[in-house]
Amino acid sequence: MYLIKTRHREKGKDTALLNVLPSESTLDELAYKSIAWGFPFLTLGIITGAVWANYAWGSYWTWDPKETWSLITWFIYAAYLHARITKDWRGKRAAWISILGFISLLFLYWGVSFILPSLHTYAA
Numbered sequence: 162m163y164l165i166k167t168r169h170r171e172k173g174k175d176t177a178l179l180n181v182l183p184s185e186s187t188l189d190e191l192a193y194k195s196i197a198w199g200f201p202f203l204t205l206g207i208i209t210g211a212v213w214a215n216y217a218w219g220s221y222w223t224w225d226p227k228e229t230w231s232l233i234t235w236f237i238y239a240a241y242l243h244a245r246i247t248k249d250w251r252g253k254r255a256a257w258i259s260i261l262g263f264i265s266l267l268f269l270y271w272g273v274s275f276i277l278p279s280l281h282t283y284a285a
Contacts, residue, residue, distance in 0.1 A: 166188065189256070192259050193255070200239070200242060230269040230272075234266050234269050237261055241262060244258065
C-alpha cells in the first residue's frame, strides 16, 4: 500500500484510493510494527520446530526445503529490522524488503508444499 500511495503521489494523481489509505508515514510504521511483532514468532517457530524435529527424527536441522526457506525468510525479515534500526531505512527501501519477505513467506507456505519435495509436504 505504501508503494502504491507514493507512486500515485509522485505522478500527481489524487484518486479516491489515496484518500482512503492512511498517510505514508502511518503505512511505513504499520509495516514495521507488524514485522517487529511477527519476527519473534517466526523465530520461536523455527526453534521449536528444530526441537520437535530432533525428538521426531533425531536431528535438529536437515536442510529440508521447508527448513531452508524458513531460514531464508527469517534472514530477510532480520535484514529488514536491522536496516530499519541501525540505518534508519524507511519508505521505499523498507517497503521493498518487506515485499521480498512476504514473497518468501508465500513460497515457504505454498511453494514448498506444492513444488519442492520435502519431509514437510502436506499437499496431496
